[in-house]
Amino acid sequence: MIRRQQIPEELGRYALLAVALLYLVGLVALPLVVVFVEAFAKGIGSYILALLDPYALAAMRLTLLTAAIVVPLNLAFGIAAAWAIAKFEFRGKNALITVIDLPFAVSPVISGLIYVLMFGAQGWFGPWLMAHDIHIIFAVPGIILATTFVTLPFVARELIPLMQTQGNDEEVTALSLGASGWQTFRLVTLPNIRWGLLYGVLLCNARAMGEFGAVSVVSGHIRGQTNTLPLHIEILHSEYNYVGAFASASLLALLALVTLVAKTLLERRHPELRAGVATHA
Amino acid sequence: MSASIRVRAAARLTVAGCGALVCAVVLVACSKPAGVGGPASVTLLNVSYDPTRELYEAVDKAFAAQWLASTGEHVTIHQSHGGSGKQARAIIDGLEADVATLALAYDLSELNVKAQLIPADWASRLPYNSAPYTSTIVFLVRKGNPKNIRDWDDLVRPGVQVITPNPKSSGGARWNYLAAWAWALKQPGGDDAHAKDFVHKLYKNVPVLDSGARGATVTFVDRGIGDVLLAWENEALLAKQQLGPDKLDIVLPSLSILTEPPVTLVDKVVDRRGTRKVAEAYLKFLYSAQGQDIIARNFYRPRDPEIARKYASRFPSIKLVTIDDTFGGWEQAQAKHFDDGGTFDQIYAQ
Numbered sequence: 001m002i003r004r005q006q007i008p009e010e011l012g013r014y015a016l017l018a019v020a021l022l023y024l025v026g027l028v029a030l031p032l033v034v035v036f037v038e039a040f041a042k043g044i045g046s047y048i049l050a051l052l053d054p055y056a057l058a059a060m061r062l063t064l065l066t067a068a069i070v071v072p073l074n075l076a077f078g079i080a081a082a083w084a085i086a087k088f089e090f091r092g093k094n095a096l097i098t099v100i101d102l103p104f105a106v107s108p109v110i111s112g113l114i115y116v117l118m119f120g121a122q123g124w125f126g127p128w129l130m131a132h133d134i135h136i137i138f139a140v141p142g143i144i145l146a147t148t149f150v151t152l153p154f155v156a157r158e159l160i161p162l163m164q165t166q167g168n169d170e171e172v173t174a175l176s177l178g179a180s181g182w183q184t185f186r187l188v189t190l191p192n193i194r195w196g197l198l199y200g201v202l203l204c205n206a207r208a209m210g211e212f213g214a215v216s217v218v219s220g221h222i223r224g225q226t227n228t229l230p231l232h233i234e235i236l237h238s239e240y241n242y243v244g245a246f247a248s249a250s251l252l253a254l255l256a257l258v259t260l261v262a263k264t265l266l267e268r269r270h271p272e273l274r275a276g277v278a279t280h281a
Numbered sequence: 282m283s284a285s286i287r288v289r290a291a292a293r294l295t296v297a298g299c300g301a302l303v304c305a306v307v308l309v310a311c312s313k314p315a316g317v318g319g320p321a322s323v324t325l326l327n328v329s330y331d332p333t334r335e336l337y338e339a340v341d342k343a344f345a346a347q348w349l350a351s352t353g354e355h356v357t358i359h360q361s362h363g364g365s366g367k368q369a370r371a372i373i374d375g376l377e378a379d380v381a382t383l384a385l386a387y388d389l390s391e392l393n394v395k396a397q398l399i400p401a402d403w404a405s406r407l408p409y410n411s412a413p414y415t416s417t418i419v420f421l422v423r424k425g426n427p428k429n430i431r432d433w434d435d436l437v438r439p440g441v442q443v444i445t446p447n448p449k450s451s452g453g454a455r456w457n458y459l460a461a462w463a464w465a466l467k468q469p470g471g472d473d474a475h476a477k478d479f480v481h482k483l484y485k486n487v488p489v490l491d492s493g494a495r496g497a498t499v500t501f502v503d504r505g506i507g508d509v510l511l512a513w514e515n516e517a518l519l520a521k522q523q524l525g526p527d528k529l530d531i532v533l534p535s536l537s538i539l540t541e542p543p544v545t546l547v548d549k550v551v552d553r554r555g556t557r558k559v560a561e562a563y564l565k566f567l568y569s570a571q572g573q574d575i576i577a578r579n580f581y582r583p584r585d586p587e588i589a590r591k592y593a594s595r596f597p598s599i600k601l602v603t604i605d606d607t608f609g610g611w612e613q614a615q616a617k618h619f620d621d622g623g624t625f626d627q628i629y630a631q
Contacts, residue, residue, distance in 0.1 A: 121375030121396065130375065138376040220376045221361045222326060235362070238495045239334055240523045 035253050038246035050247035058224040059232035059248070062140065066228060067208040070147045074204050078155025079197070083189070085156075086163030087171065097160070103152045111149050112217025115142055138220030143228065146214040151204045158200030159193055166192055195270045199263065206259045210252060322355035323559055328378035330365035330452050330542065331493035332516040336579040337382070343575060344566045348559065356559055364493035365452030372398065372547065379551050379560045382544040384452020384494075385604075386410070387611035389545050398549045412541035413567040414581040417601060418453075418460040420532040421501065421510040421517040428508045432534050433464040436509060437482040444507035445487055446497040448618075448625050452542070453494035455619060457511040460538040462618070463602045467536060481628040502529070513540065518580035518595070539601040 040047055050056065081100060085093060103111060117123050119136040129136060136142045170192065174184040190197075212230040219226045227235065229248055236245035329337055341358040348356045361368065361376065365384035372378045373396045383389055389411075392398040404411045422430050428441055436443050446454040458480065465471055465479035488506065491497040494513060498520055501510035509532075512520070521529050544564050551557040566572045573585040577592040589596075608614040618624045 116374055119375075122373060126375060135375075135377070137374060138371065220328075220371055221363055222359045223361070225359055235334075238499050 032253060035246050035249050038242055039250040041246075042243050046243050047247050047250075050241075050244040051251070053244065055224050055227070056232060056244065056248055059227050059229045060251070062143070062227065063209050063229040065140070066144055066147050067205055069144050070151055070208045071201060071205050073148055074151055074155050075197070075201055077152065078157075078159055078200060078204075079193075081156040082159030082163050082193075083185075085160050086166075087168055100153050100156050103149050104157075108150055108211065108213030109217055112146050112214040115145050115149075115218050137218050138222070138226060140226065142218035143215050143226060146218045147208050147211050150211050150214045151207045154204035154207065155197065155200035158196050158203070162193055162196040163189075195266055199266055202259050202263055202266075206256060209255060321353060322357065323556060324357045324359060325379040325556060325560055325563060326359045326361065326377055327380050327382060327563075328361045328368050328372055328376060329382040330368060330384040331362055331495040332453070332498075332513055332519070333382065333542075334360070334362050334495075335519065336515075336576065336581060339575045339579060340567065340572060343571060344563055347566065347571070348562065354559075356563075358563070362493075362495075364446065364450040364496075367450045367492060372396075377550050377554070378547050379554065379556050380544060380546050380563060382542070384540075384542050385455060385611060386412075386541070386543050387455075387615045388452060389543055390611070392545075392547065396549075398547050399545055400548065403545045404543060407544065407564060408568060409584050410541060411543040411545055412584075413544060413564075413572070414542070414576045414583055416514045416540045416542070416581055417537045417599060418456050418511060418534075418540065419514045419517050419537065419599075420534060421498075421512045421520060422508065422530050422532055424528050424530055426530050426532065430509050430532055433461055433479075433483075433536075436461070436486060437479065438486075441486055441509065442488055442507040443483060443486045443509055443511065444489070444491075444497050444501040445511040446494055447490035447492055450492040451494055451497075453513050453516070454490075454497075455614075456513075456538055456540045458618065458625065459604065459608060459614060460511075460534075460536075460602075463538055463607050464534065464536050466607065467602070477624055477628065480624070481631065484628055514582070514596070515580040522580075533597060533599050536600045536602065538607075539603045541604070 039050075081096070084090070085097060116137055118125060119129060119142065120126050121130060121137075123137075136145070170188050171184050174188045175181075179187065209228075210230055211228075212234075215228055216231060216234075219228070219231055221227060221231060221235070223235070229252055233245050233248045233252070236242075236248065327337060327341070337358075337360055341360070345356050345358065348354060361371075361378075363371070365388045368376075369381070369383060369388040369391050372381055372392055381389060381392065386404060389399070389403060393401050393403060407413070420430060420436075422428070428435070428438075430436065430441065435441065445457045448454040448458050461480050461483055462476045465476035466473070468475070489500060491500055494516055497510060498512060498516055501507050502520055502524055510517070514531075517529075517531050521531060544567065546557065546560040546564060548557075551560045567576070568584070570585065570588065573583040573588040574591075577583045577588050577595070580595070582596050583589050583592065604611055604614060608617075616623070
């Protein structure tokens with residue numbers, strides 16, 4: 001009796017598991033393996049040479065620079081915005097939340113185009129910028145602007161639900177005991193949100209380094225100058241340089257893997273973060 | 282107790298984060314940008330269309346060596362590649378190109394019309410209407426030509442998938458479109474209505490429009506989509522060389538179009554940057570014997586008759602129409618076919 005009931009149940013469970021596994025292997029694991037197989041197709045020597053190519057190095061440098069500027073900016077903004085939204089009541093709060101979500105909602109290509117329309121030679125501020133020899137579009141500042149826009153919601157979106165669940169009680173207590181605003185933030189709020197914060201920063205960083213669409217629009221694609229790693233990969237690939245393309249791609253993939261492992265470790269230590277994931281846009 | 286541990290952890294975290302940031306910035310700041318030479322050095326930006334990457338890589342190297350030998354100045358040439366129309370748009374939007382080397386004259390004229398970056402008579406400043414080489418449009422098919430594609434009318438057969446980029450953004454695609462139109466026009470009883478109908482049928486067989494010629498080549502060759510790629514002759518020859526003659530065949534249609542990709546320096550930019558002299562020398566180099574030889578080796582048809590003879594076996598003769606004799610020049614062709622509401626919009630909307 002018992003066995004007859006168990007077998008179909010188990011079958012169903014394994015069938016579901018198999019489908020999920022197949023799906024993951026086909027869509028995620030296999031392409032990832034392909035990246036590394038292609039990267040090492042001509043041996044480790046070619047792989048290293050491809051990574052030491054001056055254009056590849058320039059692309060890595062630009063990608064690092066972009067992330068090094070964008071992530072702290074959005075970190076500061078994210079904390080400020082989440083703090084304001086979670087701890088205070090004010091008019092226009094919903095509007096602010098919507099605006100923060102906007103970069104998630106619009107296509108990255110549009111995100112790039114708005115900056116071309118503002119700062120391009122034919123754009124609103126173009127002639128003035130030109131006259132003062134200030135380069136924004138088709139130069140590094142444009143890439144940083146576009147990346148900042150695209151990655152703006154990550155930290156804020158991670159912190160808002162976290163801070164909302166935590167409420168104001170601890171801060172109010174600290175203030176009533178005579179702590180200053182800055183002390184309250186530093187000694188009470190920051191320790192409470194630090195893991196969520198780190199998590200947001202990880203996601204923000206991953207996207208900042210990997211962004212393609214918005215950056216592609218404002219970059220101008222000048223080799224060695226305005227090509228980030230993702231743009232460089234596309235160029236190498238369309239030049240039939242598969243080892244080079246996949247070697248650079250393997251760097252980005254490694255970065256993603258490191259981020260993922262860091263995220264998993266964080267979640268294991270702090271299960272409450274998973275709640276934050278669910279509310280993530 | 283636990284609060285102070287928390288604070289210390291947070292502090293450590295902050296310090297670690299700042300440390301990583303400082304390291305990254307220092308790393309970036311200390312490393313020299315690629316290609317910066319000694320004291321006497323100058324940079325040029327060549328904004329070009331999609332398939333010329335390999336050509337200009339070779340040209341840039343040879344020109345830099347020649348310029349160093351004759352002037353003692355190091356010149357570094359930066360390259361940007363993309364669909365021709367898209368690249369023209371970027372220059373108009375402020376991409377600081379010292380020289381623009383695009384797929385067709387109309388895109389360069391836009392630099393004059395839309396932003397007065399170059400004078401109206403730009404084309405007459407260099408020989409051959411400022412086009413230092415020519416090419417044509419051919420068919421690239423899979424090895425053995427399994428769909429037996431011989432000429433333009435084979436492209437409209439049901440079940441034949443044709444790969445060609447988007448004429449709105451790609452120069453090569455506009456040449457493809459006009460070559461197809463010209464063939465239909467030259468058929469017995471051919472007129473504009475027939476040609477439009479033919480091109481309409483052809484684009485019904487196009488599953489995907491890439492934004493540039495190279496993107497289309499990758500779609501066809503790498504992703505294995507389609508039965509025939511309408512391609513620049515130079516792009517077809519290069520793809521065959523890069524990927525092995527055992528994978529692809531080139532088919533020459535009975536009639537095609539003479540493509541003349543022009544070059545110009547961008548006056549407003551070179552005057553602002555003080556690079557006119559070196560930009561002029563760079564373009565003249567394309568017409569020199571050495572430049573023409575590099576051009577031919579990269580599968581573009583050279584203008585220099587002597588170099589053309591040397592590489593004659595590479596470039597079979599094929600019946601060609603020109604943009605001027607069949608379409609009344611690029612201004613007319615663009616207005617009639619590719620501007621908003623033109624024949625391309627009409628057939629593609631249907």
